[in-house]
Amino acid sequence: MSVAELEERSDAAATAPSRAVGVGERRRASWFVRITVLVIVVLWIIPTLGVLITSFRPEDLTNSTGWWTALAHPFRVGEWTFENYRTALSQEGFGNSFLNSLAVAIPSTVIPITIAAFAAYAFSWMEFRGRYVLFVVVVGLLVVPLQMSLIPILRLYTQGATLGPFRVFPDLDLNGTFLGMWLAHAGFGLPLATYLLANYIRSLPSSIIESARIDGADHFTIFWRLIVPLSVPALAAFAIFQFLWVWNDLLVAYVLLGGTVETRVLTISLANLVGSRGESWHLLTAAAFITMVVPLIVFFALQKYFVRGLTAGSVKG
Amino acid sequence: MSSSATDPDAGLPAQTSKAGAALWLSVLRIAGALAIPVVAFFAMWATFDFLRSEDANRVIVVVVAVVVGVFGVFFLYWGMNKAVDLLPFRYREGVRPWIFVGPCLVILSVFLVYPVINTILISLKDAFGQEFVGLDNYRFVFSDDSMLRSIRNTLGWIVIVPLFATVIGLVYATLADKLRRGEAVAKSLIFLPLAISFVGASVTWKLIYSFRPAGFGSNIGLLNGVMQGLGQDPVAWIQLRPWNNLFLMVIMIWMQVGFAMVVLSAAIKSVPDEIVEAARIDGASEWQVFRRILIPSILPTIVVVVTYMVINAMKVFDIVFVFGNAEADETEVIAERMLRWFFISANQGRGAAIAVVLFVAIIPVMIWNIRRFREEESIR
Numbered sequence: 166m167s168v169a170e171l172e173e174r175s176d177a178a179a180t181a182p183s184r185a186v187g188v189g190e191r192r193r194a195s196w197f198v199r200i201t202v203l204v205i206v207v208l209w210i211i212p213t214l215g216v217l218i219t220s221f222r223p224e225d226l227t228n229s230t231g232w233w234t235a236l237a238h239p240f241r242v243g244e245w246t247f248e249n250y251r252t253a254l255s256q257e258g259f260g261n262s263f264l265n266s267l268a269v270a271i272p273s274t275v276i277p278i279t280i281a282a283f284a285a286y287a288f289s290w291m292e293f294r295g296r297y298v299l300f301v302v303v304v305g306l307l308v309v310p311l312q313m314s315l316i317p318i319l320r321l322y323t324q325g326a327t328l329g330p331f332r333v334f335p336d337l338d339l340n341g342t343f344l345g346m347w348l349a350h351a352g353f354g355l356p357l358a359t360y361l362l363a364n365y366i367r368s369l370p371s372s373i374i375e376s377a378r379i380d381g382a383d384h385f386t387i388f389w390r391l392i393v394p395l396s397v398p399a400l401a402a403f404a405i406f407q408f409l410w411v412w413n414d415l416l417v418a419y420v421l422l423g424g425t426v427e428t429r430v431l432t433i434s435l436a437n438l439v440g441s442r443g444e445s446w447h448l449l450t451a452a453a454f455i456t457m458v459v460p461l462i463v464f465f466a467l468q469k470y471f472v473r474g475l476t477a478g479s480v481k482g
Numbered sequence: 483m484s485s486s487a488t489d490p491d492a493g494l495p496a497q498t499s500k501a502g503a504a505l506w507l508s509v510l511r512i513a514g515a516l517a518i519p520v521v522a523f524f525a526m527w528a529t530f531d532f533l534r535s536e537d538a539n540r541v542i543v544v545v546v547a548v549v550v551g552v553f554g555v556f557f558l559y560w561g562m563n564k565a566v567d568l569l570p571f572r573y574r575e576g577v578r579p580w581i582f583v584g585p586c587l588v589i590l591s592v593f594l595v596y597p598v599i600n601t602i603l604i605s606l607k608d609a610f611g612q613e614f615v616g617l618d619n620y621r622f623v624f625s626d627d628s629m630l631r632s633i634r635n636t637l638g639w640i641v642i643v644p645l646f647a648t649v650i651g652l653v654y655a656t657l658a659d660k661l662r663r664g665e666a667v668a669k670s671l672i673f674l675p676l677a678i679s680f681v682g683a684s685v686t687w688k689l690i691y692s693f694r695p696a697g698f699g700s701n702i703g704l705l706n707g708v709m710q711g712l713g714q715d716p717v718a719w720i721q722l723r724p725w726n727n728l729f730l731m732v733i734m735i736w737m738q739v740g741f742a743m744v745v746l747s748a749a750i751k752s753v754p755d756e757i758v759e760a761a762r763i764d765g766a767s768e769w770q771v772f773r774r775i776l777i778p779s780i781l782p783t784i785v786v787v788v789t790y791m792v793i794n795a796m797k798v799f800d801i802v803f804v805f806g807n808a809e810a811d812e813t814e815v816i817a818e819r820m821l822r823w824f825f826i827s828a829n830q831g832r833g834a835a836i837a838v839v840l841f842v843a844i845i846p847v848m849i850w851n852i853r854r855f856r857e858e859e860s861i862r
Contacts, residue, residue: 198657205654206671212686212736213674215704219689229700231707232689264540272547279555284586293579297859299587304855306594308848310797312820312837316604316830317597320611334592337527343543344530347551348523352593359586384578385563413679415800420825432681436804439685443806446689446702453685460677468670471677472744 220450221245227447249451257448258426259455262434266459268343269418269430270411273350274404280351281358281403282396286388288359289367290374300363306356315420318349322421341423349421350414354407365399366392402473409460409471431456503572510569510577515584518558522585526550559585598841605834619835629836632814635727639798639815642728644791646735648784651742656772658743659750669747673740680737680800687733688805691719720805723812730813733801738794742787749783750776793847796840816840 219232223246226235235244254260287293288300320326322345325336339345369392377387393400415432424433435452442448464471529550530543562581566574604611605619623629658668675683692703696715701707706716720726753776761771777784799817808814808822816836824833 195660195662198660202654202657202661202668205650206668209672209675209736209739211704212683212690215689216686219702227702231700231702231704233704233707268540268544268547271544272551275548276551276555279552279559280585280589283559283582287579287582291579291582293576293583296579299583301852301855303590304852305848306590308793308844308851309594309598310817310837310840310844312797312817313601313841314594314597316611316824316834316837317600318593320600321592342530343547344526347526347547349593352589355586355590356594384582385560388582409677413681415679415681415803416821419821432679432800435681435685436800439681439688439804440806443688446692449685450689453682456682457678460679461674464670464674464677472673 216450216453219446220249220454221247222447223248224445224447227450249447250455253448253451253455257434257438257452258429259431259434259452261427262429262431263455265343265428266412266430266432266456269346269350269422270408272343272347273354273411274408276347277351277354277358277407278400278404281355281362282393282400283388284359285362285366286384286392288363290387290392291384303356303359303363307360309356311353311416314349314353315416319420340421341425341428343422343428346418346422349417350407350411353417354403354410358403358407361403362396362399365396369395398470398473401467401470405463405467405470409463412459507573507576510573511580511584514562514566514577514581515588517562518555518581518585519588522555522558525554601834601837601841604830605838607831607834609829609831611830611834615831619831620839622832623835623839628809628814629819631812632816632819633839635812635814636796636798636816638727639731639734639795640792642731643734643738643795643798644788646731647738647791648742648746648788650735651739651787652746652784654739655743655747655750656776659747669740669743672743675737676740678737680798681804683733683737684801684804687729687736688720691729693718693720721811726811727813730801730805734795734798738791742791745787746780746783749780753779789847789850793844796843 215232218235219227222232222235223243226244238244254263288296288303319340321334322337322339325332326334339348373391374387377391382390413432415436418430418433419436422428422430422433424437429437435449435456438445438449438452526547529546559581563578566578566581569577606614606616608615654672658665661668678686689702690704692701693706693716694701695718701710701716703719705719709716719729722729757775757779758771761775766774797817798815799821802808802813802815802818803821805811805813808818817840820833820836820840823829823836
């Protein structure tokens with residue numbers, strides 16, 4: 166379901182039916198279609214365009230005129246500035262938050278992948294009792310809302326857990342740490358990762374796995390030498406979805422990481438800025454664009470995997 | 483794979499007691515499942531304890547985390563796999579799957595299964611999660627004015643957002659499908675808002691809805707700019723009850739149309755050309771082709787898209803939270819109330835009860851998901 170596949174198919178789909186339709190009718194439909202598509206595209210771009218333009222305008226201009234007035238005289242001296250980005254990155258601490266977001270998102274993406282890949286292989290190609298039931302549980306956990314997990318996990322992080330007289334989870338003071346974030350996001354991402362990878366790994370032809378077994382390869386070798394290299398598309402799709410999900414997350418970061426200047430991530434900083442300087446649009450737009458840069462780069466550079474990951478991952482709690 | 487895996491007791495010497503072997507096997511399986519997550523956790527905790535000094539270099543932190551988190555975990559699996567090879571032969575293939583699948587199950591238990599049970603228990607307790615208070619928290623959820631409004635608003639979100647996002651996405655997918663050139667570009671531009679965060683999208687739209695009363699400077703929000711261009715008075719969109727709920731929903735529709743469009747577009751392209759062509763030769767209009775052939779063919783996909791959007795709309799939180807003043811503007815939603823009560827008002831019992839309401843609402847989707855999975859399994 167990637168964009169590349171869509172494009173391939175669309176070539177065939179677009180030319181074939183037009184032969185059956187009269188020439189005049191096709192032209193009329195096509196004008197209607199073009200204009201409607203154009204209108205929707207323009208409507209959809211305007212909000213982002215407004216943020217982008219405002220973020221490059223000097224403070225006094227953003228306060229006195231709408232961003233669209235800049236389109237009337239785009240080459241006037243003093244119309245554009247980088248000052249807003251400079252202020253946001255240094256004074257408002259978005260540079261630091263940017264690093265924090267990377268520090269949270271990258272490990273939160275890669276840690277669950279290894280664990281999920283091993284589990285997905287076991288669910289697909291190993292025989293054990295309860296395999297089917299356990300996989301159904303994983304499918305069920307896909308849609309559990311995060312809200313159900315937040316209170317108990319915050320309690321685990323701040324006071325540990327005891328079962329009667331026994332301490333089953335140590336009191337490690339994990340709230341407000343990157344490690345706590347990595348573990349929580351790894352846990353929340355695991356159902357999707359396991360489900361996605363297991364679906365993919367199961368669909369690999371059994372003949373190659375059986376022939377490897379005949380050649381004397383054990384499960385670990387098959388997994389490492391055969392399954393992992395073949396599963397790269399599914400691994401990439403999950404990685405992109407999870408990375409963007411963590412990068413864009415406000416809820417988990419708000420509860421488990423908190424808003425201290427040193428550790429806060431971009432989404433928290435932006436939400437705080439809305440609260441403290443809600444009318445400083447030159448700063449808000451620059452800050453908003455700083456939070457969007459990485460997702461947009463991922464979007465344009467990895468569109469094929471991005472679409473696959475998002476469509477597969479849209480179920481996540 | 484091998485028959486000894488399904489029946490681990492097969493081939494045991496007759497003199498070994500079967501019960502004893504089964505017990506050993508269970509112990510080994512549990513130990514195998516727990517070993518990797520526990521060791522990995524403490525290894526990472528020990529490594530990252532220095533992180534508490536908050537000026538630690540983040541590049542080093544990330545590199546070390548990736549190295550420990552990926553290679554460290556991988557070598558733990560490798561080591562455990564070697565350890566299994568040292569076991570007596572009759573235990574090996576009975577224990578090995580649990581080395582592979584165990585860590586995943588342990589982590590899921592800690593971060594999802596245990597919390598679900600715990601949250602249900604806390605929802606029956608007081609603000610500090612100490613004393614049982616019966617159903618008081620649920621009584622609060624279904625009697626407090628603000629809570630009732632949040633339920634009403636959430637119902638609005640789960641009807642309006644999926645409806646509009648799916649319809650616009652479907653229409654757009656059908657139209658873009660007819661374009662001879664530029665289909666990919668037209669699609670990616672609609673899809674783009676899906677990449678950005680809810681917070682970023684909220685700021686984007688806050689600018690559009692921005693309001694200054696007449697006489698307090700010119701309006702820099704696009705909507706009020708248009709109003710002024712038309713000679714009207716500026717409107718405080720976000721205070722305009724009850725329509726402000728709709729204005730917030732527009733943000734989510736703006737973000738989600740791309741998702742509906744991409745999924746439905748793929749479904750449309752998989753409808754066989756012959757059927758569509760045959761209908762056209764028989765004289766069907768474009769509308770009839772759309773209504774009678776396309777829609778029925780992709781109905782299962784539409785159902786999936788709508789369901790996923792309903793789940794997402796049910797959990798919407800960031801948009802309302804970022805716009806602030808939910809109570810004054812009467813734009814509360816359930817997920818946002820949950821955070822207010824649990825985190826900002828530090829009332830664990832009420833927060834948990836609100837979360838449980840959300841969870842119960844999602845259970846039908848969960849069952850539907852599982853049923854769908856089992857149907858697919860039976861076809862396989």
